[in-house]
Amino acid sequence: MPLMLYPNLVDAVTYATTLCERWEFYNDRSFYDPLYLMDLAKANDQEFILDEDGSYVVSEEGAIGQSDDGEEIQWLFIPVTLQGTLPNTIHEPEVKRFCTHCGADVLSPGKFCGQCGGAL
Incomplete structure (x- = not known):
């Protein structure tokens, strides 16, 4: 948001x-x-x-x-028309990403997995 x-x-x-x-x-x-x-x-x-x-x-x-x-x-x-909730902080928590090929954590916003080399 x-x-x-x-x-x-x-x-x-x-x-x-x-x-x-x-x-x-x-x-x-x-x-x-x-x-x-x-x-x-x-x-x-x-x-x-x-x-x-x-x-x-x-x-x-x-x-x-x-x-x-x-x-x-x-x-x-x-x-008055708000549906849902509002965030408590300005910066949303970082969403963890995982490789869809091997399941490894993806630490950077790269295009390839550092573990298996699969495209993200």
Whole structure:
């Protein structure tokens, strides 16, 4: 799932409004439309500046989160139409790959298995 990163909440909301039309706050049933969410983002950006490693995160569904350390995500605004779950970190865990010919672990994104030479 590709995540988009933004330095401020206004930019994150601007992008998220192209993906979603209504959100709820992560821990209660408060609902937000695009105009209200943008007003909130403008006020937030005037009062709060993220640290150097921080960013706002937008999922492909339009969920908006914040990462203070560049890794873990705290989701703030969740689309009311969201189906499924959101990632907890910016970087998805690496998926292990195996050779289809011999079953050996494939450590690099190469085209051939280092063990048997089979095409991957």
